[in-house]
Amino acid sequence: MELICPAGTPSALRSAIDAGADAVYCGFNDETNARNFPGLNFSRDELRKGIAFAHSRGARILVAINTFPRAASVALWQRAADDAVDAGADALIVADIGLMDYVARRHPTQRLHVSVQAAAANPDAIAFYVESFGARRVVLPRVLSVAEIAEITREVSCETEVFVFGGLCVMAEGRCSLSSYAAGKSPNMQGVCSPASHVAYEETAQGTTSRLGGFTINRFAPQEAAGYPTLCKGRFSTAHGDGYIFEDPVSLDATMLLKGLRSAGVAALKIEGRQRGRAYIESVVRHFRRALDTLEDGNEADIVSLKPFTEGQASTLGAYRKTWR
């Protein structure tokens, strides 16, 4: 299985490859990618150099152009695709159907991956992307169990890629407007969720209150560590009680499921976190490289703690085990 690692900067790209990534995914420093954070991502020149470095080390670069183009500005996204192809990208990761259609027509030999933002959650939806645009791989949503992944992988005619580590979307990816409801910026349109520009913390006698767009997302007792107010991971109040109504603040860690994912026929494993620093990239990539190599040697993956890198210092097998079903 191919190990695919995130890079938000050229130095993270080099770190990921040094640590054992088979491929690195990254995006341009504008709204065409779904991690559009200040100071992050690649200029055209940086991408070109990054691709040259990767290829010299036998690694691949996948370019994410995975927000939904803004009306009347579609050319900006099309140019991003043209430039990525021109720079020698090994694949484009795309979410918008109009842009997929453009890439399929303009660059018919370019390898196209269906972004997780496209929400292709079953074999029929995936077949639509394969038949219509010649998609070669689909990144599966984080709402599926390992058994479901195996079933899908058996049935579809393209490769499947799944997330194994990092931040976890609670809602179906690419189909969530919670952030734009509270803060006016969304993953689909601006490539940001729960934007830092709309976050505020308030210290009171009861502790720290975190807000997004004026809405209280969480409150932490004085001795409790205050997490980032990602909307769907907040504590809220209902007639049936208060608490983490949608999801506890945990990160995905599927290290223990690698063998099952391999048996399921999954082609590639993806680590989330283009916004994360080099320390995260190095440690997490190295961990998964070792786990995969151990697996290749016929041994069980050894479990090393990745706790310091998980949200709220807690991890979950996510939907892969579906304990809530």
Next chain:
Amino acid sequence: MQLSLGPVLYNWAPERWRDFYFRIADEAPVDVVSVGEIVCSKRSPFFADHLPDVIERLQGAGKQVLLGSLILVSLRRERRQIGELCAADDVLVEVNDLTCLKSLKGRPHAIGPFVNIYNETCAAYHVREGAARICLPPELPLSSVAVIAAALPDTVVEIFAFGRVPLAISARCYHARLHKLSKDNCRFVCEQDPDGLALKTLDQQDFLTINGVQTLSHACTSLVGEIETLREAGVGSLRLSPQDCDMVEIAKTFRDVLDGRSSAEAASGRLSGLYPGVAFANGFVRGKPGFSYA
């Protein structure tokens, strides 16, 4: 400008659901009605018996009927259900997930607000593949709506004009989670909340609404004050999404403004009376946070 009624998103008692549509057929001045359970496939069997009667009554009253597809399709039985839906050739399917397009591609269909169409190129692709009407995603600002509508002069472009806005869909059921039940054994607790379950902030500020696997806004979209702007932008249809209030009167209120019988101000006051205790919002269409209202 057309008025359309979106599908009931909540888990209403089957008889109440049937009677709601019978009254819509008989009394509501809407042109198009989208029916079918689109939120949770576990609820569908409850309405199946009434669906043919509802469709017949609506069509008999001259309404165009659309059959909505499930928003999130993952289980085998859900795929089968989509396959059967798309095989029907007497009613137009309203596509809420691209799963449908595998079989509907090239045949006439409608697109619902859960398909990501954010720009004119994507919209044009769908029209080429058979989309006759498109309800755009609720988070789109007017600037985008206008560009898309201008690019598709022969397609009915619809926007979400009344009701709590659907904001997210999940594989996990939050009604079940709150009631400490598993999804497979949920006992259909969502039926206790015919207008959704209120989710407030820890400061008791109104925020969101839970409807099983779906999350909606607390605030109710109302674009009754924007109708002139929307008309100028090329919008051809306004969607009203059923809430637990008198939807016939809501439809009449919108129709009166469309036909020039009522001012937007008077209509807005009337809507507050018909759906009391819920704040209105029009932020999305104005390119502002969705909850805001101006």
